[in-house]
Amino acid sequence: MKLRMGLQARFLLLMGVALLVVLALVALLLNRQEQMRREVEGVSRQAMRTMIGQSLRRQGEATTTQLAATLTNPLYYSDLDAVGALARGTLRMPDVSYVIVFDEEGRVVHDGSEDIASYGKPMDDAMAAGVIAAKGLHTQFDDRVMDVSMPILIGQQRVGGVRVGYDMQAIRRFQEQAVDKLRARLDTLGQRHVIWVGLLGVGLLVFGALSLWLIQRLLVRPIRQLAESAQEIEAGHFDTVTPIDARNDEVGDLMRAFDRMSRSLARHDREIRRMAYTDALTGLANRLAFRESLDERLDQMHGAGRQLALLFADIDDFKRVNDTLGHDAGDEVLLQCARRIESAVARVGGEAALLARFGGDEFVILVQGADDPEEDVRGLATKLAETLVVDLGAPVDVQGRQVFLGTSIGITLFPEDAASGTSLMKNGDIAMYQAKVAGKNCFRFYSRAMNQAVERRVHLEQELRGAWDRGELSLVYQPVFRLVDGAMIGAEALLRWRHPELGFVAPSVFIDVAEQSGLIEILGPHVLHAACSDAVAWQKARQDPDPLFVAVNVSPRQLRSGDLPDVVSACLRDTGLTADLLHLELTETAVIGDELHASALLSELRGMGVRVWLDDFGTGFSGLSHLRRVPVDGVKIDRSFVADVLRDPDDLALTTAIIAMAHSLGILVVAEGVEKEGQYAILRERGCDFAQGYWLGHPVTAEEFLQLRR
Numbered sequence: 001m002k003l004r005m006g007l008q009a010r011f012l013l014l015m016g017v018a019l020l021v022v023l024a025l026v027a028l029l030l031n032r033q034e035q036m037r038r039e040v041e042g043v044s045r046q047a048m049r050t051m052i053g054q055s056l057r058r059q060g061e062a063t064t065t066q067l068a069a070t071l072t073n074p075l076y077y078s079d080l081d082a083v084g085a086l087a088r089g090t091l092r093m094p095d096v097s098y099v100i101v102f103d104e105e106g107r108v109v110h111d112g113s114e115d116i117a118s119y120g121k122p123m124d125d126a127m128a129a130g131v132i133a134a135k136g137l138h139t140q141f142d143d144r145v146m147d148v149s150m151p152i153l154i155g156q157q158r159v160g161g162v163r164v165g166y167d168m169q170a171i172r173r174f175q176e177q178a179v180d181k182l183r184a185r186l187d188t189l190g191q192r193h194v195i196w197v198g199l200l201g202v203g204l205l206v207f208g209a210l211s212l213w214l215i216q217r218l219l220v221r222p223i224r225q226l227a228e229s230a231q232e233i234e235a236g237h238f239d240t241v242t243p244i245d246a247r248n249d250e251v252g253d254l255m256r257a258f259d260r261m262s263r264s265l266a267r268h269d270r271e272i273r274r275m276a277y278t279d280a281l282t283g284l285a286n287r288l289a290f291r292e293s294l295d296e297r298l299d300q301m302h303g304a305g306r307q308l309a310l311l312f313a314d315i316d317d318f319k320r321v322n323d324t325l326g327h328d329a330g331d332e333v334l335l336q337c338a339r340r341i342e343s344a345v346a347r348v349g350g351e352a353a354l355l356a357r358f359g360g361d362e363f364v365i366l367v368q369g370a371d372d373p374e375e376d377v378r379g380l381a382t383k384l385a386e387t388l389v390v391d392l393g394a395p396v397d398v399q400g401r402q403v404f405l406g407t408s409i410g411i412t413l414f415p416e417d418a419a420s421g422t423s424l425m426k427n428g429d430i431a432m433y434q435a436k437v438a439g440k441n442c443f444r445f446y447s448r449a450m451n452q453a454v455e456r457r458v459h460l461e462q463e464l465r466g467a468w469d470r471g472e473l474s475l476v477y478q479p480v481f482r483l484v485d486g487a488m489i490g491a492e493a494l495l496r497w498r499h500p501e502l503g504f505v506a507p508s509v510f511i512d513v514a515e516q517s518g519l520i521e522i523l524g525p526h527v528l529h530a531a532c533s534d535a536v537a538w539q540k541a542r543q544d545p546d547p548l549f550v551a552v553n554v555s556p557r558q559l560r561s562g563d564l565p566d567v568v569s570a571c572l573r574d575t576g577l578t579a580d581l582l583h584l585e586l587t588e589t590a591v592i593g594d595e596l597h598a599s600a601l602l603s604e605l606r607g608m609g610v611r612v613w614l615d616d617f618g619t620g621f622s623g624l625s626h627l628r629r630v631p632v633d634g635v636k637i638d639r640s641f642v643a644d645v646l647r648d649p650d651d652l653a654l655t656t657a658i659i660a661m662a663h664s665l666g667i668l669v670v671a672e673g674v675e676k677e678g679q680y681a682i683l684r685e686r687g688c689d690f691a692q693g694y695w696l697g698h699p700v701t702a703e704e705f706l707q708l709r710r
């Protein structure tokens with residue numbers, strides 16, 4: 001780990017360095033002052049020595065000069081008593097160590113003593129020669145004495161002289177004492193100085209500590225607080241309170257700016273969360289929000305012995321609304337459905353209910369049982385599902401039309417069906433799918449058997465993948481007749497799947513699987529190719545003046561993929577079938593889903609000579625007016641209408657209207673699912689062009705079909 005040098009540490013370090021510098025300065029100062037004190041002492045000693053020496057000399061010279069003057073007469077008259085008195089008088093003066101009065105030859109006349117032991121002796125000390133030779137006042141020094149001498153003159157005649165010796169050691173002692181006093185004085189001064197310097201040092205230290213404290217308070221602490229807040233925010237805790245400071249300075253500005261910034265961050269975070277957790281269209285919770293709440297609830301539930309139920313509601317055939325009325329109408333319908341579900345949940349769902357839209361037309365509701373037995377939550381879910389089926393079954397008014405929709409609901413229970421959120425969601429989906437399979441507009445509780453149904457579907461898809469290559473898929477042909485003369489004019493190719501283990505699988509089942517898995521895009525061209533070659537074979541077998549057409553079903557997905565015209569033209573080229581003998585059957589939804597794109601493709605196909613039919617006509621939402629905009633050659637009336645033409649006057653009226661309308665647009669009409677003679681008769685009577693159905697002929701293999709034709 002890299003060692004981090006924080007702001008505070010840096011300040012401490014800085015203060016430490018400053019302290020050291022101050023201490024060094026103080027030490028230097030003290031050292032300088034000691035040196036100075038020593039120098040001052042030396043200089044003073046010198047000065048004092050000089051001064052005392054000079055004053056002593058002046059005093060000695062004055063004394064000696066005066067003594068010489070007073071001695072003139074006594075010496076001249078050889079009055080030894082007077083000389084002695086004067087000499088003794090001088091000798092008594094402080095520091096005088098000797099007084100010698102001498103004659104003109106340098107012999108001692110008197111030395112101030114009583115007996116004058118040296119009387120008449122010539123002076124023979126080291127300084128005597130200088131004294132005798134001197135013509136005036138003469139001063140000499142050696143270590144011990146200062147010798148001041150003065151010749152004694154009468155007129156121009158020298159009668160002798162006088163020497164006064166001063167004791168230098170005594171003087172030096174005096175000097176030392178004076179210097180000692182001076183030193184003592186200097187020492188006191190020095191000590192005072194040290195105290196001052198010490199006080200100054202302490203003052204500096206206090207000042208440093210004070211500034212450190214201030215810096216810490218004013219700068220380091222707020223910055224550290226900011227850094228801590230920033231770290232909190234970085235960690236995602238946007239509600240962290242930033243310390244606010246009313247200070248009117250840059251740091252205050254910074255803290256306030258930081259506070260504003262963190263508030264704005266928190267606001268944006270809330271906004272983003274809101275956006276991430278709500279469905280934009282309905283304002284309900286979305287999948288993410290629901291998933292989180294569900295997991296939370298499950299966490300609380302574990303071991304608490306409580307139950308909950310998930311209801312997966314899917315609006316039936318909602319896609320048709322989008323396809324036929326447009327997406328705006330689709331949104332409108334969804335909104336109305338959402339409001340109905342919301343109100344149903346509020347009325348029946350209980351307090352703890354949660355509602356979310358999972359995108360598209362799927363709504364999920366969570367209901368929670370009280371602490372009562374399990375029956376409670378099952379009952380609650382049942383009641384809510386019943387209410388939803390009824391409420392959503394009521395017509396929806398949109399863009400001035402009434403749209404009839406239903407809802408399929410799958411219900412799964414916790415902890416009965418599964419313990420984890422993921423499994424519960426999967427179960428709910430499966431149960432909902434089963435409600436759809438069961439005929440829509442109803443609800444189903446999840447059961448383990450349903451899982452098997454889903455697994456079967458997955459298995460089916462895997463098996464279907466190689467079915468064509470294994471030769472399990474084949475085509476059967478159902479004849480189509482002209483109603484006016486009852487002539488057979490063509491056949492619709494229908495795909496069959498015989499699986500070695502599963503046996504015969506219904507087209508309604510495997511076509512759906514192929515459609516949803518995308519396999520249809522591989523199967524479709526195979527079917528087209530096979531149907532075209534069979535049609536060519538029929539022609540060759542019977543040199544028919546009126547060759548039969550073959551009608552091939554095309555899935556919405558094939559149309560959407562866009563390369564249908566290329567596939568068709570390649571098929572025609574390869575098999576040699578004439579284009580007008582190929583009819584393509586497209587469902588309404590395939591065409592209406594993307595009208596512009598579809599119209600362009602259909603025009604292109606028709607341009608090649610291929611006929612296009614709208615299959616299962618009447619089951620979608622497209623009005624008859626729709627036919628005007630889509631270029632087709634005819635419509636196939638769905639067998640649900642044909643089934644009831646004899647019983648239901650409404651269906652008859654609608655069938656009649658479709659026939660009339662189609663004819664007015666110049667397109668043909670085929671009736672599907674004719675099972676009874678009566679149906680055939682009435683359709684013929686109403687002017688329907690063609691018909692197919694079990695009464696006319698069941699789907700048969702290509703060979704059987706050829707026999708049939710004969």
Ligand code: C2E
Pocket residue numbers: 478493494495506507508511527553554555585615616639672673674675692693694695699
């Ligand atoms: P469809 O195109 O409407 O085909 C007509 C369906 O009605 C066929 O069912 C046919 O057997 C059935 N049918 C004919 N006459 C009667 C009758 O009198 N009464 C009753 N109740 N039913 C009759 P099938 O063969 O089960 O096909 C179901 C659907 O599967 C077809 O409906 C079609 O949409 C789709 N399909 C079949 N083969 C293909 C194919 O090769 N490609 C594509 N994309 N879809 C296909």
Ligand code: MG
Pocket residue numbers: 492553585615
């Ligand atoms: Mg068809």
Ligand code: MG
Pocket residue numbers: 615616636638639672
């Ligand atoms: Mg049909």
